[in-house]
Amino acid sequence: MKIYNTLTRQKEEFVPLKDNKVTMYSCGPTVYNYAHIGNLRTYVFMDLLRRTLKYNGYELLNAMNITDVGHLVSDEDEGEDKMVKGAREQQKTPWEIAEYYTDVFMKDIAALNIEKPEIIPKATEHIKEMIEFVQSLLEKGFAYETSDGIYFDISKYEEYGKLSKINLDEQMAGARVEVNTEKRHPADFALWKKAPKEHIMQWESPWGMGYPGWHIECSAMSMKYLGEEFDIHTGGVDHIPVHHENEIAQSEALLGKPAVKFWVHAEFMMVDNGKMSKSLGNTYTISDLREKGYNPLAFRYMCLNAHYRNKLNFTWDVMQSSQVSFERFIEGALQHKMGKAEISKDVLDGFLSDFEGCINDDLNIPKALGIAWNLVRYPEKSYSIYEMLLKMDTVFGLGIKDAEQKSAEEPELDSEIEALIQQREQARKEKNWKLSDEIRDRLRDMGIEIQDTPQGVKWKNIRGN
Ligand code: AMP
Numbered sequence: 001m002k003i004y005n006t007l008t009r010q011k012e013e014f015v016p017l018k019d020n021k022v023t024m025y026s027c028g029p030t031v032y033n034y035a036h037i038g039n040l041r042t043y044v045f046m047d048l049l050r051r052t053l054k055y056n057g058y059e060l061l062n063a064m065n066i067t068d069v070g071h072l073v074s075d076e077d078e079g080e081d082k083m084v085k086g087a088r089e090q091q092k093t094p095w096e097i098a099e100y101y102t103d104v105f106m107k108d109i110a111a112l113n114i115e116k117p118e119i120i121p122k123a124t125e126h127i128k129e130m131i132e133f134v135q136s137l138l139e140k141g142f143a144y145e146t147s148d149g150i151y152f153d154i155s156k157y158e159e160y161g162k163l164s165k166i167n168l169d170e171q172m173a174g175a176r177v178e179v180n181t182e183k184r185h186p187a188d189f190a191l192w193k194k195a196p197k198e199h200i201m202q203w204e205s206p207w208g209m210g211y212p213g214w215h216i217e218c219s220a221m222s223m224k225y226l227g228e229e230f231d232i233h234t235g236g237v238d239h240i241p242v243h244h245e246n247e248i249a250q251s252e253a254l255l256g257k258p259a260v261k262f263w264v265h266a267e268f269m270m271v272d273n274g275k276m277s278k279s280l281g282n283t284y285t286i287s288d289l290r291e292k293g294y295n296p297l298a299f300r301y302m303c304l305n306a307h308y309r310n311k312l313n314f315t316w317d318v319m320q321s322s323q324v325s326f327e328r329f330i331e332g333a334l335q336h337k338m339g340k341a342e343i344s345k346d347v348l349d350g351f352l353s354d355f356e357g358c359i360n361d362d363l364n365i366p367k368a369l370g371i372a373w374n375l376v377r378y379p380e381k382s383y384s385i386y387e388m389l390l391k392m393d394t395v396f397g398l399g400i401k402d403a404e405q406k407s408a409e410e411p412e413l414d415s416e417i418e419a420l421i422q423q424r425e426q427a428r429k430e431k432n433w434k435l436s437d438e439i440r441d442r443l444r445d446m447g448i449e450i451q452d453t454p455q456g457v458k459w460k461n462i463r464g465n
């Protein structure tokens with residue numbers, strides 16, 4: 001399996017550090033607001049990488065953090081903490097908004113068939129580990145204290161900039177006027193911030209009350225859960241120049257050796273060929289898609305159709321055509337289920353090896369999807385094609401199997417519900433309130449809520465599926 005490593009700017013053969021176990025860290029969401037479709041594209045990518053690794057027989061240990069403190073409005077250590085700002089604007093505590101948006105995020109990724117990473121640590125639950133990390137950096141001389149915090153001294157770490165290949169002198173010449181005059185270099189970054197009294201989120205530390213920098217959380221948590229060295233680190237391309245560069249600096253300064261073998265980054269999602277932004281009103285969410293009648297999995301299908309290292313341009317027209325293609329794909333796959341044609345093993349093996357060649361060539365999922373489409377469109381209908389599509393879908397995650405179960409179960413469920421409703425109506429006519437209530441409870445256990453309206457009895461699915 002080949003994966004493009006941002007560190008070397010090359011596709012490299014992937015070999016895990018240890019046996020067939022893969023350790024992977026994915027920068028997770030900052031939970032101050034709903035995740036937008038751009039964020040979610042990056043997690044679809046994380047999921048495709050996860051599934052491809054598993055398809056290849058690797059055992060996966062993937063940690064994805066929840067950033068619930070420390071991510072400032074600007075990546076350059078300026079402005080307010082996003083959590084504190086979000087909380088102020090929504091008139092809640094940062095902990096309340098973290099809980100709420102984490103919950104929505106978990107539901108969003110489930111709706112996109114994104115598998116839950118094995119470990120999902122929260123930054124606020126790892127303050128101790130972060131403080132210890134910062135202390136070690138101070139002891140080793142890689143950090144210094146100022147009146148407002150502890151900063152990493154990039155001049156002490158010679159390889160600073162190796163991920164983004166930035167030239168620090170050039171960067172300095174073009175830099176804005178530095179606000180923080182105590183910093184030794186404009187690119188020195190906060191490991192720990194001292195908090196003024198009124199700051200809501202703060203913890204005790206050897207440097208007084210304060211809160212951690214954003215970058216340190218990923219270094220501290222990845223080390224805790226995956227060890228000093230791990231295989232893969234993922235994130236969006238926007239993280240390359242600051243967040244990941246800083247993670248590398250911190251971890252390598254502490255360990256004296258590289259922590260991560262493969263840095264893998266997903267390109268951005270654009271909307272109407274431009275940036276997504278709140279002011280343009282185009283930071284769409286999963287519920288925006290649902291409101292317009294789109295299946296979140298049709299959005300997943302859209303993501304599958306673009307290589308993760310290419311920009312993906314979202315438009316409502318593309319969303320519409322993705323929904324149509326997604327539905328045709330699923331229907332086409334299901335049509336093979338009853339097929340009786342015998343397809344030769346050679347033909348089938350040919351499809352499978354082409355598919356494997358694609359996914360293992362730096363996750364060429366669009367091409368792999370094309371191969372699956374050739375199977376869907378195969379002129380003869382065959383159960384063995386259906387089985388092969390199910391196997392491929394362990395990577396695509398489009399839910400062929402679930403779609404089939406749904407279409408098989410629903411009519412039955414509906415007729416059972418209708419029958420129970422009729423029995424209840426009969427019981428009510430006979431004034432048998434006990435039986436009528438029992439039937440209502442039974443329906444509720446099935447996730448169905450009954451409403452007696454002037455137009456008759458109505459029911460709705462309260463489990464939301
Ligand atoms: P955040 O919640 O801001 O930390 O971002 C979560 C993830 O979404 C990060 O991995 C970002 O790199 C990624 N991301 C942010 N904006 C976009 C976008 N427009 N397209 C793709 N990924 C994005």
Ligand code: ZN
Pocket residue numbers: 026027028218243
């Ligand atoms: Zn991170």
